[in-house]
Amino acid sequence: MGLPCVHCGEDCGVQPIVWNDKPFCCHGCSTVYQILNKSKLEKYYEIQPMAGIKVEKTDYDQKYAYLENEEIASKLLTFSDGGISVVTLFIPTIHCASCIWLLENLHTLDQGVIQSTVNFPRKQVTIRFDNREVSLRQLVELLGSIHYVPEITLDQMDKTESNHSSRNLLLKIGISGFSFMNVMLYNFPEYLPGGEQLGSLFTGFFGAMSFVLALPVVFYCANDYYLSAFKGLKHKLINIDLPITLGIFTLFAQSTYEIITGQGIGYMDSLIGLVFFMLIGKFYQGKTYQALSFERDYKSYFPVAVTRISDNVEESIPLSQLKEGNRILIRNQELIPADAILLSGKANIDYSFVTGESVPLAKKTGEMIFAGGRQKGSSIELEVVHQVEQSYLTQLWNQDKAAEKPDNQLNTLINNVSEYFTVIILIIAASAGIYWLFNNPGLALFAFTSVLIIACPCALALTVPFTFGSTMRVYGRAGFYIKNTGVIENLRKIDTIVFDKTGTITLNHSMNIHFKGEKPSQETLMMIKSLTSHSSHPLSISIKESIAGDQRFEVTDFQEIPSLGITGLVNGIRINLGSRKFVTGKSDENPNASHVYCFVGDRIAGYFSIANSYRPGLKTVIDELGKHHTLYLLSGDNESEKNNLIPLFGKEEYLRFNQSPQDKMQFIKQLKQQGKKVLMIGDGLNDAGALMESTVGLTIADDIYSFSPACDGIIESKKFQKLPAIFRFSKLSNRVVIISFGISFLYNLVGLYFAVQGSLSPIIAAILMPISSVSVVAFATFSIRYLANKRSL
Amino acid sequence: MTVIILLVIVGIVVAGGFLIGFIWAVRNGQYDDLYSPSVRILFDEPKQADSISPFPEISEDKYPNNSKLNNLTKSD
Numbered sequence: 001m002g003l004p005c006v007h008c009g010e011d012c013g014v015q016p017i018v019w020n021d022k023p024f025c026c027h028g029c030s031t032v033y034q035i036l037n038k039s040k041l042e043k044y045y046e047i048q049p050m051a052g053i054k055v056e057k058t059d060y061d062q063k064y065a066y067l068e069n070e071e072i073a074s075k076l077l078t079f080s081d082g083g084i085s086v087v088t089l090f091i092p093t094i095h096c097a098s099c100i101w102l103l104e105n106l107h108t109l110d111q112g113v114i115q116s117t118v119n120f121p122r123k124q125v126t127i128r129f130d131n132r133e134v135s136l137r138q139l140v141e142l143l144g145s146i147h148y149v150p151e152i153t154l155d156q157m158d159k160t161e162s163n164h165s166s167r168n169l170l171l172k173i174g175i176s177g178f179s180f181m182n183v184m185l186y187n188f189p190e191y192l193p194g195g196e197q198l199g200s201l202f203t204g205f206f207g208a209m210s211f212v213l214a215l216p217v218v219f220y221c222a223n224d225y226y227l228s229a230f231k232g233l234k235h236k237l238i239n240i241d242l243p244i245t246l247g248i249f250t251l252f253a254q255s256t257y258e259i260i261t262g263q264g265i266g267y268m269d270s271l272i273g274l275v276f277f278m279l280i281g282k283f284y285q286g287k288t289y290q291a292l293s294f295e296r297d298y299k300s301y302f303p304v305a306v307t308r309i310s311d312n313v314e315e316s317i318p319l320s321q322l323k324e325g326n327r328i329l330i331r332n333q334e335l336i337p338a339d340a341i342l343l344s345g346k347a348n349i350d351y352s353f354v355t356g357e358s359v360p361l362a363k364k365t366g367e368m369i370f371a372g373g374r375q376k377g378s379s380i381e382l383e384v385v386h387q388v389e390q391s392y393l394t395q396l397w398n399q400d401k402a403a404e405k406p407d408n409q410l411n412t413l414i415n416n417v418s419e420y421f422t423v424i425i426l427i428i429a430a431s432a433g434i435y436w437l438f439n440n441p442g443l444a445l446f447a448f449t450s451v452l453i454i455a456c457p458c459a460l461a462l463t464v465p466f467t468f469g470s471t472m473r474v475y476g477r478a479g480f481y482i483k484n485t486g487v488i489e490n491l492r493k494i495d496t497i498v499f500d501k502t503g504t505i506t507l508n509h510s511m512n513i514h515f516k517g518e519k520p521s522q523e524t525l526m527m528i529k530s531l532t533s534h535s536s537h538p539l540s541i542s543i544k545e546s547i548a549g550d551q552r553f554e555v556t557d558f559q560e561i562p563s564l565g566i567t568g569l570v571n572g573i574r575i576n577l578g579s580r581k582f583v584t585g586k587s588d589e590n591p592n593a594s595h596v597y598c599f600v601g602d603r604i605a606g607y608f609s610i611a612n613s614y615r616p617g618l619k620t621v622i623d624e625l626g627k628h629h630t631l632y633l634l635s636g637d638n639e640s641e642k643n644n645l646i647p648l649f650g651k652e653e654y655l656r657f658n659q660s661p662q663d664k665m666q667f668i669k670q671l672k673q674q675g676k677k678v679l680m681i682g683d684g685l686n687d688a689g690a691l692m693e694s695t696v697g698l699t700i701a702d703d704i705y706s707f708s709p710a711c712d713g714i715i716e717s718k719k720f721q722k723l724p725a726i727f728r729f730s731k732l733s734n735r736v737v738i739i740s741f742g743i744s745f746l747y748n749l750v751g752l753y754f755a756v757q758g759s760l761s762p763i764i765a766a767i768l769m770p771i772s773s774v775s776v777v778a779f780a781t782f783s784i785r786y787l788a789n790k791r792s793l
Numbered sequence: 794m795t796v797i798i799l800l801v802i803v804g805i806v807v808a809g810g811f812l813i814g815f816i817w818a819v820r821n822g823q824y825d826d827l828y829s830p831s832v833r834i835l836f837d838e839p840k841q842a843d844s845i846s847p848f849p850e851i852s853e854d855k856y857p858n859n860s861k862l863n864n865l866t867k868s869d
Contacts, residue, residue, distance in 0.1 A: 047836075097832045104833070120829040170819045178812045182805060205798055209805075 007033050009050030028055055032146050036102070039109050044102045051098035053147040064144075066305030066316035067137035067152075075318075076136065076152065078126075084114070085131045089150035091143070092703075094123045103148065110134050110142055125150075152304055169283055172221040176276040179213040180269070186210050187269040191763045200262065207259035210268035218252050222275045224282075232415075240418040240461050243425060247456025248275070254449045267453065270765045274458045277773045285465035287472060289481050292704060292714060302388070306330075306337050309381065319388055331379045338371045338384050339391040345380030349373035360537065376537075413489060413734070414464050417741060418457065425455040432756040443758035450760035454751035459744035459772040463737055466777045470784035471733040478793045479719030480726050481704065487712045490696045491730035496676040497625055498668065498690070501635035501645075503683035504700050506612035513546040517598075517606015524600055526551040527570040531577065534558050535566050539596055540577070543608055565596075573601050580607075594640065612641055617721035622648050624724035630676075634659045634667060636686055665689035684709065725793055732787050740780050747772035 003012050006022040007029035016023035017030050020037070024030035032052060036044055044051060066072055079086040094103070100118045103125045107113040112134025116127045125148075129139060143150055186206035189195050225241045225248070232239040248271060255266025305316045307329040314329060319337055322328070327343065330336055336349070347363035351373045360376050363369055369382065371391035433448035468485035475482060482488065499505050520528070530553040532540040537560070558568035565578015576583050576599035583597035584604055594610040615621075625631060632654050633645060639657045649655055656667065668690045671678045680687065680694035683701065688709035691697030697711040704714050715723070751768050754760045818824065 097835075100829055100832050101836050104836075118829050119826040120832070121826055167819050167822075167824070170824055171816060174812060174815045174819065178808060182808060185804075186801070199794075201795070202797070205801075209801065 004050060005029050005052075005054075006045065006050065007052035008054040009052075010054055025054065028147070035109070035146060041102060041105060041108060044098050047101055048096040048098040051096050053093045053095075055147045055149060064137050064140050065307075066303075066318075067140060068135065069305060069316050069318065072305055072316075072318050073136050080131070083130055083132050084128065085136070086126065086128045087136060087139070088124050088126045089140070089143070089152070090122075090124055091148050091150050092123055093148060094118065094120065094125070099148070102146065106142070109146070110139070113139070153302065166286065169279065169286065173276070173279045173283060176217045176221040176272060176279055179217050180272045180276045183210040183213050183269045183272050187265055187762065187766065190265060191766065203265055204262065207262075207265040210265060211256060211259050214252065214255070214268045214272055217272045217275050218248060221279060222248055225278070237415065238419040238422050239415045240457060243418060243422045243455065243457050244278070244461055246422075246452055247458075250449050250452040251456070254453065264762065267762050267765050270453075270762070270769045273766075273770055274456060274773075277458060277770075277777075278461055281462045281465035281469075281777070285469040285472075285485050287469060289476070292481055302337055303335055322384060322388060324384055324387060326384045328382050328384060329379055330375045330382060332375060332377060334375055336369055336371050336373050336375065336382065337391075338388045339386040340369050340371075340382035340384045342367050342369055343381040343383055346378055347375065347380045348377045350376050413737060414460070418460070421455075421457060421460070425451065428455075428752065428756065432758075435756075436758055440758075446760075447756060447758040450755035450758065451752060453765060454755045454760060454768065455748055456769075457744070457748075458769055459747060459776040460741060462773055462777055463740040463744060463780055467733055467737045467740060467780040467784060470781050471729065474729070474784060474788040474793055475726065478722055478726065479716035480713060480722070481715075482713040483711075487696060488730050488733060490677075490712070491679070491727060492734045493677045494629065494679040494696060494727070496630045496632070496671055497679045497681065498632045498634060498671070498694070500664075500680075500682040500684075500687050500690075501633055501641070502612075502637055504681055504687075505618055505633070506614055512611040512613040513542060514609045514611075515598075515606060516609050517604075520598075520600065520605055524605070527553050527573065527575060527600075528577065528598065530555055531558070531566060531568050531570055531575050534568065535560055537566070539594065539610060540566065542610055543577075543596060546608075575600050611644075614644075615717070615720050619648060621721055621723050625727070626650070629679075630654075632656070632667075632671075634664050634690070636660070636664075661686045661689050665693050668693040682709070682711075722793070725791060729788070729791065729793055733784060736780060736783050736787070739783075740776050743779060744772055744776050747775075 003016055003023040004010065005012050005016070005025035007024055010025045012023045012025045016025065017027060018024070019030045019034060022033070024033065029052060036042060067076075074080070077085050077087050091103075094100075100120060103118050104116050106116045106127065110129075110133075112130045112132075114128045114130060116125055118125050125143075127139060134142075140150055140152070186209055189198055189202070189206075225244050228239065229241040229245040232242060251267050251271040251274075255268050255271065258264045258266040302319060305318055306322055307314050308317045308322070309327045309329055322338060328337075328340065342363050342365050344365060347367075347369060348360045349363060349369055350360040351370075361373075368385070371386075371388070429448050429451035432451055433444045436444040436447045464485070468488050471488050472482060472485055525547050529544055529547040530551075532544040534555055535541075553570045556569045558566070560566045561578070561582065564582040565576060567574070567576045567578075569575075577596055580595065580597050581587055583599045596608040596610065598605045598607060622631065626649075631649055633649055634656050635641075636659055637657065642652075642655065642657065645655055646652055656663075659667070664687060668678055668680060672693070672695070678694045679696045679698065680690045681698045681700060682688075682691055683699060687697075687699075691699065691709055691711045696713070698713045698715055699709060699711040700715050700717050700720065702717045704716055715726075747768060751760070751764070754764050
């Protein structure tokens with residue numbers, strides 16, 4: 001163990017890079033420190049020690065050249081006039097107070113920056129700058145140079161600001177709260193003994209005031225409920241919002257009638273209180289994880305621009321302008337945006353994100369390269385065959401966009417209940433009305449409306465938002481982030497769980513590596529390490545990382561032969577690493593196993609056997625989940641791991657190998673056709689189709705803010721062991737909902753007792769409604785808290 | 794008793810003023826980010842060399858026993 005890096009806190013190893021007597025783990029970190037030090041921004045390290053971000057590579061070169069393209073720049077800028085521009089950039093690595101401080105002091109680093117403001121929950125920085133002094137490209141490169149690399153994707157450019165709905169909800173809560181407090185004041189004298197002696201001047205005045213204050217509440221604040229009830233009716237469905245709408249309108253009509261005829265001041269306080277509480281419930285439920293994205297498609301993975309070559313001139317063009325027949329240049333680590341034919345250069349395409357296959361494919365000139373792959377190695381030239389939207393893989397990701405997820409509005413517990421509820425209430429109201437029509441016609445209409453008023457399912461409507469809202473918060477603390485509360489209900493119904501292999505149950509970056517054969521000396525190992533550090537092949541990287549120590553040897557005559565191996569002279573000794581065929585000359589006996597043969601000096605020393613390493617705690621998780629669910633495993637890889645997996649999943653038929661993204665999706669589809677409720681757990685774009693198709697799709701991610709395909713929930717990979725507990729908790733919280741329903745029905749019974757007798761007075765309504773709502777909300781929130789603590793979630 | 798009517802109207806006007814303030818704040822985006830401002834307020838203003846501060850700077854040497862201040866600067 002060496003010293004921790006002053007910039008990022010990582011272990012510096014045996015030979016730290018020292019600048020100004022301070023240790024750094026790499027040149028990148030030390031460079032950032034020097035930049036900040038020069039501008040007197042060392043305070044960055046005082047607010048939060050070792051706050052920096054480690055970035056492997058800071059070679060920008062032409063990477064951001066596209067920002068000089070007018071069209072792209074204008075899409076990114078939110079405002080640009082008279083030399084002043086404003087841009088909002090998403091920086092996923094923003095993580096602490098130091099980040100806020102540094103990013104808001106950008107003007108010290110560049111005079112062109114006028115003001116920068118960080119929105120921490122969204123992980124965004126909004127920069128106002130003088131575009132005569134600094135260009136957008138320079139600005140982005142400046143951020144990159146201090147390791148705050150902005151993520152610029154097609155997705156963000158097309159997106160229009162969508163945060164107004166939460167603002168609208170806040171406005172509605174504010175207005176209804178204002179009306180509620182005032183109207184309560186006007187109605188209060190009525191509830192006191194002797195209140196009926198209030199002079200007609202006051203009743204009239206208070207009545208008129210509460211009528212006026214109720215207007216914005218009924219016609220603005222509550223309009224979402226009417227809309228939803230109307231939408232439900234259009235689909236021939238009765239949802240919870242229908243009895244709410246009925247209740248609101250009856251309350252309003254009845255109260256208006258009483259006010260106008262001078263009988264009293266009505267139930268306006270109950271009406272406004274009801275809307276106010278329900279809006280608060282909506283707000284509580286609507287908590288979203290602003291920096292997380294659950295809706296990503298290929299657009300957030302694809303680059304914004306591509307380098308086109310026309311008449312030997314390279315220019316950056318927006319992806320949307322890419323046409324069939326265009327020649328494009330793809331550099332090392334860049335993504336191929338459209339299906340294309342290789343014209344020149346050594347293509348070595350890594351499709352790991354698309355297919356899950358970890359080994360890059362070498363392509364020859366004239367071969368077809370599908371979009372979504374990443375070039376590793378030197379630059380290549382391609383000719384585009386299909387436009388971006390029509391490429392094979394983008395089509396795969398986009399199809400079945402509207403795949404039928406059980407819609408949150410339909411088919412949920414609350415709507416099943418409210419369907420019966422509404423019908424029963426209407427029957428009770430009608431029978432009460434008819435009964436009084438024969439016995440005391442004067443009371444008939446009043447009894448009818450009273451039932452509708454008192455049965456207004458305010459408490460019922462609050463149950464779900466508060467129970468599931470609390471559950472969502474419990475999950476968030478446990479490292480499990482869900483898109484919306486509907487997911488909790490769907491989780492409960494799951495009976496089949498499908499796992500992806502690579503990256504989901506195996507670890508992405510650590511491999512289980514053993515050397516078979518005669519054990520090489522430490523020096524030989526160091527020589528092998530030096531050789532592998534010249535190659536970017538995943539197997540080379542795995543071997544490099546498995547060898548401890550940091551002695552370096554000079555490598556000459558290095559050659560990488562695609563899909564065979566690497567060779568080079570290390571300290572004058574020839575070392576070959578690669579497939580059996582490449583090293584020994586014999587053909588592979590077991591093509592499924594990952595073996596890297598090793599030739600040192602004059603003989604074959606043996607081979608590295610490389611196997612996946614599984615997530616810690618996998619066995620317990622699988623065993624736990626297996627008790628109540630059927631488990632399947634889908635893998636894009638070959639069968640080399642089969643024997644390790646059979647004991648975990650039981651039977652061979654639960655395992656599927658060599659599955660293309662399409663196969664995975666088809667498999668889920670079949671399960672669903674058999675009436676199964678399927679949970680898919682995956683990690684990459686290769687699972688995107690399956691995730692979309694499944695009842696609930698979960699993504700497992702090391703860094704929850706980095707890319708993940710469209711899904712219903714994201715779970716932190718560290719919290720993988722908690723999965724069974726999370727599933728069990730969804731059942732518990734559904735039980736809490738049902739108990740809360742019971743409680744609110746009890747209140748309804750009490751209210752109905754008065755209502756059918758035609759003796760519902762405003763005071764009973766005013767007491768019953770808040771009490772039922774508050775007790776249901778308290779029960780739901782506290783029981784979820786209690787259960788979560790008990791289960792240490 | 795009729796003074797109550799006047800009081801109610803005054804009450805509405807005052808509360809309405811706050812409501813308008815709230816609406817303005819929401820529209821202005823002040824409720825969009827509830828976290829960053831809480832951190833931002835703890836950052837010191839950059840010291841400006843040429844301007845003379847009306848308040849003499851408190852240095853640790855001057856107040857060696859001011860443990861609260863020392864703790865503040867040392868921890869985090």
